[in-house]
Amino acid sequence: MMEHFMKCINCGEKHDSDEIVYVCTKCGDLLEIQFDYNEVSKKLDESEWLKRPLNVWRYRELLPINPHSNIISLNEGGTSLQICTRLGKHLNLNHIYVKNEGENPTGSFKDRGMTVGVSKAVELGSKNVGCASTGNTSASLAAYSAKAGIRAIVFIPSGKIALGKLTQAMVHGAKIVQINGNFDDALRTMINFAKSNPKIYLLNSINPYRLEGQKTIAYELYHQLGCGIPSTIILPVGNAGNISAIWKGFVELKKLGLIKNLPRMVGIQAENASPITAAFKLKKKEVTPFSHPETVASAIRIGFPVSWKKALNAVYSSGGLMETVSDIEILEAQKLLARTEGIFVEPASAASIAGLKKIYNLNLINADETVICVTTGHGLKDPDVVISNYEQPLELDLKKELLSQILV
Numbered sequence: 001m002m003e004h005f006m007k008c009i010n011c012g013e014k015h016d017s018d019e020i021v022y023v024c025t026k027c028g029d030l031l032e033i034q035f036d037y038n039e040v041s042k043k044l045d046e047s048e049w050l051k052r053p054l055n056v057w058r059y060r061e062l063l064p065i066n067p068h069s070n071i072i073s074l075n076e077g078g079t080s081l082q083i084c085t086r087l088g089k090h091l092n093l094n095h096i097y098v099k100n101e102g103e104n105p106t107g108s109f110k111d112r113g114m115t116v117g118v119s120k121a122v123e124l125g126s127k128n129v130g131c132a133s134t135g136n137t138s139a140s141l142a143a144y145s146a147k148a149g150i151r152a153i154v155f156i157p158s159g160k161i162a163l164g165k166l167t168q169a170m171v172h173g174a175k176i177v178q179i180n181g182n183f184d185d186a187l188r189t190m191i192n193f194a195k196s197n198p199k200i201y202l203l204n205s206i207n208p209y210r211l212e213g214q215k216t217i218a219y220e221l222y223h224q225l226g227c228g229i230p231s232t233i234i235l236p237v238g239n240a241g242n243i244s245a246i247w248k249g250f251v252e253l254k255k256l257g258l259i260k261n262l263p264r265m266v267g268i269q270a271e272n273a274s275p276i277t278a279a280f281k282l283k284k285k286e287v288t289p290f291s292h293p294e295t296v297a298s299a300i301r302i303g304f305p306v307s308w309k310k311a312l313n314a315v316y317s318s319g320g321l322m323e324t325v326s327d328i329e330i331l332e333a334q335k336l337l338a339r340t341e342g343i344f345v346e347p348a349s350a351a352s353i354a355g356l357k358k359i360y361n362l363n364l365i366n367a368d369e370t371v372i373c374v375t376t377g378h379g380l381k382d383p384d385v386v387i388s389n390y391e392q393p394l395e396l397d398l399k400k401e402l403l404s405q406i407l408v
Contacts, residue, residue: 003039004064006031006208009309017064020124020198022191022206030309031208032248033064037255044256054078054223056112056216062252063116064212069123072148076111077216079103081224081372086340091357095370097230098337099221102345102378106168108299109214109242109376110140116213117203118144126201128153130194132179132187133204134238134298135165136377141203142172153200155179155186155193162298162346162382182293184304205241206306214242218249221372222259229253230263232365235374236351237267237276237322238300240311242376247314263372265320267311268355270295270327276308280322285312296327296385299348299377321364325354331389333357334379344379352376 006015010029015021024031044061052058056077065071080100088096101109118141121129130153131141138154145152152174156166158181169176179186187204194202203210222229229250237243243265253259269277273293279286290303305311315322325333327347334350337343352373359365379386 004033004035007034009313018124020201022194022202030206030307032310033208033212035062037252041256046258050223054220056115056213059216059219062219063216064209065116065119066123069119070148071115072118072122072144073115074105074111074143074147076104076115076213077220079220081221082341082343084337084341087337087353090336090340091360092367093356093360093365093371094368096356097370097372098341098343099217099372099374100343100345101217101374101376102349106136106139106143107164107378107381108136108140109217109374110136111144112213112216113205113210113241113245114140114144114203114213117207117210118148118150120209121150121201121203122148124201126199127151128200129203130154130190130200131202131204132156132183132190133165133169134183134301135162135381136299137204138174138176139165139168139172142169142174145174146172151175153177155190157181157183157186162384164381164383183302184289184293187306204306205239211241211245211248211307214245215249215252217242217374218246218253222250222253225370227258229259229261230372231369232264232266232320232371233374234266234268234352234356234359234371236297236300236348236355236376237269237311238273238302238305238348240267240276240305240307242374243267243314244307244310246374247318262318265314265318266355266359267315267320267322268351269322269324270297270300270330270351271324273301273303274322274324275303276305276311277322277324279308279312280315287312295330295347297330297347297351298382299346300351321359323355323359325351325358329354329358331385335390337375338379343375345375346377346379346381347385349375349377
């Protein structure tokens with residue numbers, strides 16, 4: 001690890017790495033981890049990276065954790081980059097890849113952030129970590145806390161939570177508290193709870209250490225594409241940490257002189273939970289929260305994303321865009337990906353595929369571009385959506401009907 005510090009994205013105020021702060025103490029805006037990239041480039045030996053297994057900690061020189069501390073890992077990262085020929089033919093696109101984050105230990109990209117975040121908690125001596133969650137964050141936090149031997153406290157919104165995710169948090173022993181409200185209410189409550197209880201280390205994506213783990217998606221793509229970059233990256237956007245983190249990863253690769261160009265970042269939100277897209281389409285640099293976000297894609301059912309400012313910066317700086325998709329388009333895309341490529345993803349993940357189809361039909365992408373769709377979570381995270389929306393098993397009475405009718 002190289003020396004690092006936290007820097008406010010608004011006023012530039014610097015905060016030391018051993019401070020337990022989540023936002024700027026001067027202006028209250030978001031923080032970002034910064035390195036001395038000139039110093040890093042002098043010491044970095046990329047050939048050493050290539051000798052290591054493809055996972056998050058391959059890139060430990062650019063992860064802000066003391067290498068002599070107890071790194072908490074479940075061998076996260078190293079997810080496959082799958083070329084999707086059949087999907088591409090269906091959509092009339094020639095170079096489509098899926099970066100399948102559902103292959104991570106708890107089934108989502110959140111593990112990349114949690115390995116760094118929980119390791120930082122251990123480094124700081126914290127015995128309790130907390131988060132608000134629609135599901136995936138709680139599942140990941142619970143697993144990594146169990147590995148570390150520390151306590152996880154999870155606030156979830158009232159109403160329906162995907163059972164695949166809640167089950168994970170329960171089995172790993174997290175203390176689960178249901179908040180009367182939606183995710184934004186749960187997050188606000190957790191932030192206030194952590195502020196008033198310094199023994200709890202907050203690990204939502206407002207914590208910049210979380211995003212450091214997630215930026216390794218960019219590093220892996222660089223190596224999986226033979227030290228190259230795609231034209232466009234498309235991914236679902238909920239709390240907006242992932243699009244912010246991946247963009248930061250590519251920017252760092254450029255600062256280190258490893259790449260010359262940067263990809264276009266495309267964020268996809270559900271129609272009824274799309275404050276960042278609304279701001280983008282109005283060419284604004286501020287967002288107006290959605291007070292009652294609603295979508296079948298529970299992982300992106302967020303009305304006021306914490307990292308909206310970082311996300312808009314990623315989109316504007318990269319010449320990218322934001323777009324929305326309907327729940328019907330999401331479910332159709334989930335089925336399409338499963339039945340053309342054998343990749344089963346949760347509804348939020350399918351938003352990237354639905355978004356790809358939509359922006360192509362709007363002539364916002366070329367057929368020959370190299371496009372990466374990031375799918376963020378495994379389909380078994382939310383099996384109820386499939387059971388409720390797909391055709392049910394065919395039932396035959398073998399005394400009256402012939403098995404040959406199955407092929408009709």
